[in-house]
Amino acid sequence: xxxEILKVDNLGVNFYIGDxxxxxxxxxxxxxxxxxxxxxxGESGCGKSVTALSIMRLLQTPPxxxxxxxxxxxxxxxxxxxxxxxxxxRGKEISMIFQEPMTSLNPVFTIGQQISxxxxxxxxxxxKEALSKTIDMLRLVKIPLPxxxxxxxxxxxxxxxxxxxxxxIALACGPELLIADEPTTALDVTVQAQILDLIxxxxxxxxxxxxxxxxxxxxxxEVSNKVAVMYSGRIVEYADVQSIFNEPKHPYTxxxxxxxxDIEMDRQQRLREIRGAVPFPGEIKEGCRFKTRCDCAxxxxxxxxxxxxxxxxxxxxxxxxx
Amino acid sequence: xxxxILEVSNLKKYFPVKSNLLGKGMEFVKAVDGVDFHINHxxxxxxxGESGCGKSTTGRTVxxxxxxxxxxxxxxxxxITHFDKKQLRAVYKHMQLVFQDPFASLNPRKKVGSAIDEVxxxxxxxxxxxxxxxxxxxxxxxxxxxxxxxxxxxxxGGQRQRVVxxxxxxxxxxxxxxxxxxxxxxxxxxxxxxxxxTGLKNRxxxxxxxxxxxxxxxxxxxxxVAVMYLGKIVETAPxxxxxxxxxxxxxxxxxxxxxxxxxxxxxxxxxxxGEVPSPVNPPSGCRFRTRCQYAxxxxxxxxxxxxxxxxEHYVSCxxx
Numbered sequence: 353x354x355x356e357i358l359k360v361d362n363l364g365v366n367f368y369i370g371d372x373x374x375x376x377x378x379x380x381x382x383x384x385x386x387x388x389x390x391x392x393x394g395e396s397g398c399g400k401s402v403t404a405l406s407i408m409r410l411l412q413t414p415p416x417x418x419x420x421x422x423x424x425x426x427x428x429x430x431x432x433x434x435x436x437x438x439x440x441x442r443g444k445e446i447s448m449i450f451q452e453p454m455t456s457l458n459p460v461f462t463i464g465q466q467i468s469x470x471x472x473x474x475x476x477x478x479x480k481e482a483l484s485k486t487i488d489m490l491r492l493v494k495i496p497l498p499x500x501x502x503x504x505x506x507x508x509x510x511x512x513x514x515x516x517x518x519x520x521i522a523l524a525c526g527p528e529l530l531i532a533d534e535p536t537t538a539l540d541v542t543v544q545a546q547i548l549d550l551i552x553x554x555x556x557x558x559x560x561x562x563x564x565x566x567x568x569x570x571x572x573x574e575v576s577n578k579v580a581v582m583y584s585g586r587i588v589e590y591a592d593v594q595s596i597f598n599e600p601k602h603p604y605t606x607x608x609x610x611x612x613x614d615i616e617m618d619r620q621q622r623l624r625e626i627r628g629a630v631p632f633p634g635e636i637k638e639g640c641r642f643k644t645r646c647d648c649a650x651x652x653x654x655x656x657x658x659x660x661x662x663x664x665x666x667x668x669x670x671x672x673x674x
Numbered sequence: 675x676x677x678x679i680l681e682v683s684n685l686k687k688y689f690p691v692k693s694n695l696l697g698k699g700m701e702f703v704k705a706v707d708g709v710d711f712h713i714n715h716x717x718x719x720x721x722x723g724e725s726g727c728g729k730s731t732t733g734r735t736v737x738x739x740x741x742x743x744x745x746x747x748x749x750x751x752x753x754i755t756h757f758d759k760k761q762l763r764a765v766y767k768h769m770q771l772v773f774q775d776p777f778a779s780l781n782p783r784k785k786v787g788s789a790i791d792e793v794x795x796x797x798x799x800x801x802x803x804x805x806x807x808x809x810x811x812x813x814x815x816x817x818x819x820x821x822x823x824x825x826x827x828x829x830x831g832g833q834r835q836r837v838v839x840x841x842x843x844x845x846x847x848x849x850x851x852x853x854x855x856x857x858x859x860x861x862x863x864x865x866x867x868x869x870x871x872t873g874l875k876n877r878x879x880x881x882x883x884x885x886x887x888x889x890x891x892x893x894x895x896x897x898x899v900a901v902m903y904l905g906k907i908v909e910t911a912p913x914x915x916x917x918x919x920x921x922x923x924x925x926x927x928x929x930x931x932x933x934x935x936x937x938x939x940x941x942x943x944x945x946x947x948g949e950v951p952s953p954v955n956p957p958s959g960c961r962f963r964t965r966c967q968y969a970x971x972x973x974x975x976x977x978x979x980x981x982x983x984x985x986e987h988y989v990s991c992x993x994x
Binding site: 395510541545546567612615622626627630645 | 943
């Protein structure tokens with residue numbers, strides 16, 4: 353069980369736009385064990401999706417370029433793989449579910465064609481065998497009447513159904529790592545509950561590791577074992593899910609949690625807000641990236657950036673714990 | 675205080691989707707199909723539901739941005755259901771709208787101050803100095819002091835939403851219809867806007883119709899909450915009561931989908947089967963019956979009446 357499946361070490365991704373260099377991801381490290389779920393949370397532009405796309409090697413280059421770091425998948429560095437080798441890994445050993453089920457399916461192919469394509473690509477099966485496997489997969493993701501659905505086109509399905517199809521495609525080859533990038537953001541809450549339930553259930557069944565990326569702390573709290581909080585291209589706190597939500601350490605994590613009106617909160621109580629706005633990537637050149645919005649910023653926060661400091665079981669990037 | 679500022683009864687709004695050349699065989703999306711609610715002075719009524727349930731259409735129809743097909747809208751004792759444009763202009767001095775998308779609701783070529791200036795002119799404030807002063811006051815009120823000469827692109831999403839709120843407040847309204855006012859914003863910014871809205875409400879004695887799909891935000895903002903499903907309100911109750919004892923099976927499922935952050939996060943949820951049916955052909959009888967685990971024969975035959983099951987707690991379900 354304690355097998356390390358993914359290790360991201362000091363990943364850095366820059367975007368080159370005109371003569372500007374935008375560091376979208378700046379020194380991100382984490383690791384993931386078999387059967388474990390890592391939640392990555394953060395606000396728009398913090399680099400969480402870019403991190404995911406780097407693991408898949410799906411970043412558009414240019415403008416983006418991975419400038420440093422290693423991504424070790426089962427001990428092998430994905431960054432040194434050729435395009436051909438990556439193609440064999442993608443969809444088979446590592447799969448991804450995207451946010452928008454509306455745009456990630458091809459509108460001119462039937463559901464059956466799209467799922468069986470993946471299966472045939474990776475598993476050396478005949479068309480007929482692939483199609484019967486497709487039906488099995490659809491049944492696995494609890495789509496009613498799979499025999500009929502395989503002949504339908506994406507526009508004939510609802511959003512929740514399409515996301516189920518996406519999950520079926522992602523899981524068709526039993527990947528060891530599943531990356532879900534905001535898989536439920538475009539869906540309604542009752543459907544969201546169904547999809548999260550499904551991802552959890554299938555993860556247990558297939559013993560895959562999952563990276564769940566979301567801006568919604570509620571979603572992350574529900575499915576993750578470990579959580580990484582990202583801010584402006586960096587991980588600012590990294591800990592198991594209980595400590596993140598019950599004893600958050602970093603002022604940003606605390607702020608994020610307190611900024612959400614909790615369901616048990618008294619209405620008289622004013623919500624704590626994080627003042628100011630999210631900085632552009634690369635805007636803050638020195639010191640702690642959160643210094644402009646932090647209430648406990650001190651002298652060295654302005655000039656020197658804190659490292660990830662271990663506090664109990666948490667890792668926190670904040671001078672207040674040095 | 676308990677006097678009603680807004681009372682809506684049997685409100686209906688259908689959108690035509692298909693017809694043949696002669697206009698026969700028309701089909702309608704029954705977006706809002708017989709909705710009743712009221713808002714008291716100084717009260718916040720939360721309106722929750724999933725996409726397509728008709729909550730935004732309800733908001734817009736109440737403002738008469740859409741013409742209702744049936745029903746009655748009474749605002750401050752006046753029946754505004756059939757008011758013409760000129761009469762409505764007077765109503766809009768007291769009732770305003772805050773939209774979801776702060777990027778689309780400001781003209782990019784206009785300084786934000788002059789966007790508000792325009793509102794003041796339309797509503798008859800002639801003196802230029804007076805308008806200037808009013809604009810400064812408004813910007814101060816929403817926490818953007820001295821920023822009135824900037825263009826929308828110079829602001830972040832949260833600041834734009836502040837501008838939109840300032841514009842809505844320019845005419846000193848009594849009722850604000852807030853349609854998902856924080857949904858497009860980042861979590862850390864959401865709290866700022868929620869605090870601003872709460873503060874303004876207390877200071878100016880406003881009432882809100884607060885439309886949102888985010889149950890945490892609605893719980894925090896509202897005095898009472900109405901739950902909508904497929905064009906109908908299925909349950910209305912004071913916020914605490916609704917979150918503690920939801921009665922309608924749909925409310926139960928909806929509310930169980932949010933759990934308290936932190937302690938016992940992995941609590942058991944009520945997971946609904948299937949998805950929301952099409953509002954073109956909603957199920958007969960109770961609209962929720964196709965996904966309801968308690969559905970019996972009567973649910974497909976008769977539409978449930980609205981029943982009072984406690985202190986201001988109304989539910990429309992055959993179980994009660």
